[in-house]
Amino acid sequence: MRNFEYHRPGTLDEAVELLRGSPDAKLLGGGQSLLPLMKLDLAEPSRLVSVAGLPGLGDVATDDGHLVVGAAVTHAEVARSREVRDAVPALAELARRIGDPQVRNRGTLGGSIAHADPAADYPAALLALDAVVVTDRREIAADEFFQGMFRTALEPDEVVTRVRFAVPERAAWAKFQHPASRFAVVGVMVAAGPSGVRVGVTGAGPSVFRAHALEDALGEGFSERALANVRVPADDLLSDDAASAEYRAHLVGVLARRAVASA
Helix, strand or coil, rough: CCCCCEEEECCHHHHHHHHHHHCCCCEEEECCCCCHHHCCCCCCCCCEEEECCCCCCCCCEECCCEEEEECCCHHHHHCCCCCCEEEEEEEHHHHHHCCCCHHHCCEEEHHHHCCCCCCCCCCHHHHCCCCCEEEECCEEHHHHHHCCCCCCCCCCCCEEEEEEEEEECCCEEEEEEECCCCEEEEEEEEEEEEEEEEEEEEEECCEEEEEEHHHHHHCCCCHHHHHHHCCCCCCCCCCCCCHHHHHHHHHHHHHHHHHHHCC
């Protein structure tokens, strides 16, 4: 790990200025995504800018049919939040099953989605719950935010401040996790809400994606039976030592049916 500067600004504006002052500066939330990369010399920022304690980034609230979660809210806080459990129980359940207690108590919502790991859990929830990512300068729909493996629509000096989730009529999360890392081999979030039925899938492909064939089938009737003959193609899915592309395709269908049954 190379030497770096560490900064803990007091305001969001200060954080943005620090990012702009160094071409390879990185934001630091809980460090659960960035620090492992730094230890392996896969990331070598000369400056780390902590968002811990910045005003407004640690809040959770409901507002006009939406659940708003600050970027610095930890997974453990999402899991136990009364507002989250009342508005979107499936999101609390997703957060409860991320990693281990150490990861859940340090990792943050904003850090997870900005890192955009293809096996991270939150991205599936953002897609299924028709979320909007709010930054220091704009709002980005979840459908536009995730752009590939470890790639998002964020500019280098842009800071995620909060995520606004549409509160669904019903939703559920189902996950087949890697036994060691607890990342999703496949994870599926199914939600029925103001924008119809949406299905977010993580772990299966090089980036999170919506399963439109499953959405169309569930739009005709929200039941396990509606998915009985729907097949997810394996062509663009990942194949590794955890699972083949064909098995991941099978898991998407199985987990979607489980999520529908739970919802």
